Amino acid sequence: MIKLTCIGHDTEFEINNIIHLFEPYMEGEYDLQSTLEGNEASAKLLKVGVVLYECTRQVEPADNEIKLKKNRKLVLKEAVYDVLYQLTGKQMPWGMLTGIRPTKIVHDYQKQGMSDKVLRARLKDVYRISDAKIDLMMEVAKAEEEILEKNQKDEISLYIGIPFCPTRCVYCSFTAYSLEAKRNQVESYLDALCKEITFIAEAKKDHPIRSLYIGGGTPTSLNEAQLERLLKHIKASFNLENVGEYTIEAGRPDTITREKLEIMKAMDVGRISINPQSMNQKTLDTIGRHHTVEDIIEVFNIARELGHDNINMDIILGLPGEGVVEVRHTLEELKKLGPENITVHTMAIKRASRLKEQQDDYQLAEATKIEQMLDISQRACRAMGLAPYYMYRQKNMLGNFENVGYAKPGYECVYNVEIMEESESIIAAGAGAITKMVYQNGERIDRIANVKSLEDYIGRIDEMIERKREGFEKYR
Template identity: 45%
Template structure:
């Protein structure tokens, strides 16, 4: 076990996540010196001591100091700068102790491109932004170049988006044919909830009506229907939902309208045609892997051939912007297995490809029953990610968005690749946090973005389907509070058809 000792509460989470990045399999715990009732013995102890004008950090093993360094903080120095200095010292100590470096350096956040974009938008050249990232965060040359490249690509794709006066809409369908081994999303097996789906849609349509009425004063830029698996809905249910969205929102003006068809075992001709009757511009067919042994292991109740059939069926139905998701680092898969998946996907020739690095989260079966899977290998490394990038390049795709997650395999990243004109705008908007996203459905999280991302407020919906249905009025009330601030309207006017701007 690894312990991290603090003499006061500051930057605890940042230190914890950085140590965990170096020791992903080790148990790590934070504690405070004043609260420690008895001296616990750790395999490695990280001691952080904050003084009046400087901070001292040491690494101790078997009672001996194996690394020590102090940094002086200037009076009035911003918290962000103090945090960066502390993480630089900690990173240097962990590199010395382990002999390894991390591709993303001391960055533990999920949005490295947001940093790169902020630097470029502040007036830095690409070279200056790259130099700053390498000096401040110790990012590798390759990851720095990737972040700067994608930041520029995102800026180009978002140049016509009005962040202040526009918004995006997320619609959540929390049902799946079965729950995958690695899944931590708000998903429920359809068999359990089949009799509640229509009631769920009743509540969802009420929430969408409320959002549509309230947001008439803003421009809707993108719509994303995700989950879960939206195509667990029957064709008539899909048609009902999409028709209701058209009645509530000006869908003819949106720049992108995505339905995440997702699981191949949920896709039928009738469902695809129901979607096609509406102005949907983009869908996803997500295999995650093209290796049957892995599909069986992770709980995907479909075959590789089902994936191919669903993809070709979508093409036949007229969809000309199809994304495919894959996950690297799945249990039991090696580089050769990933190569096989990439070759199969390359032959299908989708319009975009999203490569996810497996992230084992607490709510997943893979974590909850980890003893059952402890003998499995989880292989992901830079060579595998480079191979994915090369296959995407050979398919005419370039990287356009990137994000990271906690507990991610290999401490790497998720990257979206797309052919020209096929990038997913919503994906960028939700990651860069530049535009408000109104979210409807069980487990959906609304983000109100203020001051170009300087301040973000959230309104969370409950995850449980039954609670969402019975408490739908409360869900709308939660949004109403945020909307009154976001739209700058008087209390009580939000959602009653009035949009009187508050006086200064």
């Protein structure tokens, strides 16, 4: 337990994030003083008034106040990181990096003309990032750049949200409603959603569409007629011939039928997700998945039979009760299926999830185990011919690690890269969806949010459309 005192600055939030990294490795109570005096940042760690460790760093000069403020925050965090490292002897794989988009740092420094050699040294010496994670950052950043450099002027991506699931998994915190409880509202929701889609199609008719992504929730929670209705409306609203990528996160195998897969194929959907999370039946039962491992395999094979040739499969490391053996088994089973994409998530304990409320009831993997699982996953994916192409991090992830998307060459998900790197505007429709208007090459991002509540979205759809109308006009 650490009591933090900040003197001469207001970087408390960022420093608390650094403290949070080390908390699992600390015992006892300490006082931490973080001080900024002129261009000198210092940190002192005390126990019962006695200084145990201290560190002082000089703020790097800058040619403007914005950069100078950024440099001050950096050395304040650096000083705190170093005293906590002295206390615990623990180096974090991601060093003192806590942001969700690690590769943004790489892109930013490369835009400044920094060479890879200098960049690597900075990531290691300043941010304290391990060599393995630097290698991953650089590889992913290069893959992302190959996608981002193809963006066209005035191009957009689209997101359409379906906030329904058959049941709620223990780790989930997304805006998603039980289909059992909300079944009578699905048609009303589609009425409102189609109305919003119609508005977007007209308002953005002169903008080329790079990618279209239908997510959730679980979009295939819709029955066959509802799914066909939505996809027909999308096809009638947009010129899909000009859409570079069209994805549906089919997600849970217990919501996927042959007819739904046929509908998606007929409606020009080019990429789907079939997400097992684990190929261990005991785990599926524990996390609230009402399907079997055999169901996953059967649905995958049907999709292949119908011509779906770009399939993603998600897995989660650190699920309750799982260790290295279970993860290795999952990857062996996925290898037999041969998906074009595998997205490897590290378990994050979300505040709004049932797992957070009942955390003591589940046996979660330790950080050292997660690191082994990540290494096994990376090796397995590479052995399948898949390379990392996008990455992001979340708060409260086990071991403070990362999520990584792997893909065969040419099968990288464009939408995943666009949403992570915020390099073009993404127009979002549906309950809880947030539109991001990107300007000045990502230097400015304005958000237009829809209400999260299902009932409010349905009842206030005209207001949601008006928000977009005003936002599009304001940020034109």
